[in-house]
Amino acid sequence: MQTPPSDDPIWRFIEDETRRQENHLELIASENHTSSEVMAAMGTALTDKYAEGYPGRRYYGGCEHVDEVERLCRDRAKAVFGSEAANVQPHSGTQANIGALMALLEAGDRVLAMSLDHGGHLSHGHPKNFSGLFYEFHAYGVERESELLDMDKIRAQALELRPRLLMAGASAYSRTIDFEAFASIAQECGAQLMVDMAHIAGLVAAGVHPSPVPHADVVTMTTHKTLRGPRGGLIVCTKDQIKAINSRTFPGNQGGPFMHMIAAKAIALREASEPAFRTYGAAVKKNAGLLANTLSEGGLRIVSGGTDNHLMLVDVSAVGLTGAEAEDVLGQVSITCNKNLIPYDTQPPMKASGIRIGTAAVTSRGLGEPEMVRMGKAICDVLRAPTDASVAQRVRSQVKELTEAFPIRATVPS
C-alpha cells in the first residue's frame, strides 16, 4: 500500500493484514488473491451509489452509468457460464442461496442436500441457519469406506423422501460431482435441482470441471473463491427462473446492490473468459493433485484417497493431532489452512480430525509443481514433528523463500 491517507489505526491494521498475506502461504480452500484490476474497482465512486432495482428499472435517479456496469456484468456471467440468465447482485454466497431457495420453494418445503458434516455448507440446512430454520432439510452423505458420494444411494434416498428440491454442491468435497446424475435423480423423483458451485466456479469457468449449468434449474456461486473475483455471490439460471430469482434477490432479501462489487465481478468475469484463466484453472487442479500425492507419500491420509479439484481434506488423526492443533502448528510456520471435520468424524467441529487445504491462492501467486512438492514435504515435516523447534525454524525459512520468490499480484492479470 502507498502512504496511508491518515493516521487512523485502521490503516495500520490493513497494512498488517496485507503483510500477513504476503508472508504466508494461503491454503484456505475458499480464498484467493484477486488481480490489481479487481482490487481497484472495489475502491471507486461506485461504492457511493444507491441503485435499488435492476438496470432500466431503478428506484433512484442517476443510475445510467451503473446500469451499464450491471448489464455488462450480467452479459459476461451468461457468456462465461453459458447460461440463459444471470443475477449478479447477491452480496454473498449465502445471500445467493437465500434468493435461490426463496425462488424455488415455499416455507416448510422438503429439501435433500449434502450433509454439513460430510462437506456441505451452513446454508444447505444447518439448523441455526435460515435454510434449516425455514425449510425441512434432509441430508445425504459420503460412504464410510470410499468417502465418496454414491449416486445409487442418493437416488434411493431421494425416491423415498420425494423432496421438492435436490441440492448439490459442497464446501469440502474433493471429487468431481456428477451433475448429470443429480439431474436425472431430480427428474425421477419430481424435484427441482439447485447446484451451489461456490467452490468450483472458477474451475467450471476454466473448463476443468464439468459444468452444472446445462443440468440445473438454478446455479448459485461465490465470486471470491476459485473464480478469483471480489467477495460476493452470483446466480445463473434458465429464462423460466430469472423472474423469481430477481424478485427474491431484490426486494426479496436485499436492498441496494453493491455497484462497486458488481464492477469488480465484471472484471473478474472478463479475466475468467481469457485464455490465461484456462491455464490457471488447469494449474490449480494439477497443483492440488501434486500436493495431495506429496502429503500422502509423506504419510498423511487424504480423505477419499485424493482430489479432482482445487482442494483436499487431510486426516491428521493418524499423526496424533486434531485439526485445530494442525491448523495452529502450520500457522506458526506461516502456512494458513483451516481445521475441518472429516466424514464420520468423532471430534467436535472446533477440534475436528482434519484440515482442509486448497491451491487456488498459491497458484495465483505463481507457485507450480516444484513448489507443491517442497511445500507438501514441509507440511509433512511440521505435522510429524509438531513440537520440534528446529523443524519449525527450517520450514519457516523455506516458506519465506517461497513467499519472497512469488509475490502476490505479480503473476495474476493486472
Ligand SMILES: Cc1ncc(COP(=O)(O)O)c(C=O)c1O
Ligand atoms: C458451498 C458454499 N456455498 C456458500 C458459501 C457461502 O458463501 P459466503 O461466505 O459468501 O456467504 C460457501 C462459503 O464458503 C460455500 O462453501
